Amino acid sequence: MPPHAPADVYIVNTCTVTSEADAKSRKTLRKALRAREDATIIVTGCYATLEPERLAAIAGVDAVVPLDRQQTIPNLLAQLRPPTGAALASGLTTSIERTRATVKVQDGCNLRCAFCAVTLARGDLRSRPLDAVIAELRALVDAGIQEIVLTGIRLDAYGLEGDGPRLADLVAATRELQIPRLRLSSLEPMGIDARLADALAAHPTLCRHFHVCLQSGDDGILRAMRRGYTAADYRATIGLLRAAMPDTTFTTDVIVGFPGETDAAFANTCALVEEIGFLKLHIFKFSPRPHTTAAAMPGMVPDAVKEARGATLFALERRLFTAIAAPLVGDEVFVLVERTGTRGEGLTPGYLRVCAPFPATSAGRITRARITAVGDDRLHAMLAE
Ligand code: SF4
The missing domain is CATH 2.40.50.140 (Nucleic acid-binding proteins)
Structure with missing residues (x-):
């Protein structure tokens, strides 16, 4: 950003999953501020919800909008910048680049992972009605979009809060749309079951790539994180997907230096990462987030150790990438x-x-x-x- 010519309006959607995410959000905001002096700048998202005063104090920011007020952005924009407000009124859940569209089908999470501040900002599970999602996808296909990415804070938990359709049903319902490419954003392993794996395998154009969050490969750390699965559970979930779709690639998130992570625990993570053979890792160094239980846990890991573990995983990631890519x-x-x-x-x-x-x-x-x-x-x- 800015992608091409400077825009009139920047809506900066911030993340607060780690302090690195906070820093990246601020960096993106600074880029927007530099892009054009008279641009209208609105900041929203999780970080904006948890630390609104800090962002509002930055010179050039016109408005900070918490997550539960995002529906007010079109009106706000109409006040701040009358000519462009109407054009944005319908686009809050979908972002369209030139090549792909991202459609958010779900928000919120019913879990309370010990490190996660996102869930505090996002509230409980909420899913968009299947009919509304399908209508939006159809319009995107008609507009010539080549790839559509379904997203959500807990995409795998789509529909879990009620008795209606689940993600497997949503994926199945998209088959008739003839989307050139359908992709799923990140999934939590506890939400993946045989029914979902079968629905994914039956889809003719679903990308055979899944981002399944791991966070740690050590049972003690997973328990402390309150992730609700063990390393064996995770291994079984990947096995389920691989059995249904043998040519699948996997990417994941890993946190290094969670409180209490010993050398042996980290070695367990490395062993599982190697065993699964991930294409790519998003490596986060643990940082205590305000209001989370992990922030008060004993056994904080020194920064130098986190750095070294991050570097080890990065080297492993490169090696695994080469192993997957070379035969191609x-x-x-x-x-x-x-x-x-x-x-x-x-x-x-x-x-x-x-x-x-x-x-x-x-x-x-x-x-x-x-x-x-x-x-x-x-x-x-x-x-x-
Ligand atoms: S599954 Fe855990 S990490 Fe993911 S949003 Fe929910 S609480 Fe946060």
Whole structure:
């Protein structure tokens, strides 16, 4: 950001899952503030809900809107900037880039993981009605969107708060829409069952890539985190998905340096990460979040140890990526092109980043490419004949 020309309005959606997320949110906000002096800047999201005063004090911020007031943004915008308010009135749950649309189908969480401040900001489970989601997806397909990502704070818990359709039903209902590519955002392992795995496997265009949050591979730490599963449970969940879809890639989140994490506990995490063979890891160094139970736990891990563990996992991630990517050299893959030209790139269904000189005509399209080499965290390719 800014993606192209500076915008008139920036709505900065902040995250507060870790203090790094807070810092990234502030960085994004600063970019928006620099992009154009007279832009209207509205800050919302979890961080804005938990620390509104801090963000409101930043010069240039026009409004801070907590999560439970997001529906007021169109009106607010109409007051702050009359010409653009109406245009934004319908777009709060969907963000559309040139290539893919993200559709939020669920909000809130009924769990209380010890480290998580998000759930304090987001409230309990709430799911959008299936009919409304399907209507929105249909409109996006009609508009030519090539990839749609279904998202939620607990996407796997879609519908769990009532007796209605669950995520398996939602995925099944999307089959008739002929979405060129459907992708799921992150899932919690405790929400994945055989019925969901079967629904995912039966979908013809669902990306065979799942981000299943791990956080730790050590049973003691998982218990302290109040995650509600063991390493064996997690292993079984991945096994369920792999049995239904053998060619699937997996990515995950891992927290290093959770209070009480010993060298042995960290070694258990590394062993499970290696065993699963993740394509990519999002590595978070534990930082105590205000109002969470983990913030008051004994056994805080020194920063230097967290750094070293993060570096170990990063090296492991690179090794695992190479192991997955190397056999693909010579293969043809389908890439949703995000950028064209000599620095062109895009993503495969399996979430591998592919760099190739995609022509301007391929912008936003699914394009064939032949893999020629493996980089540190991406593949290099030429256009397929
Ligand atoms: S599952 Fe845990 S980490 Fe995820 S939103 Fe709920 S409480 Fe937070």
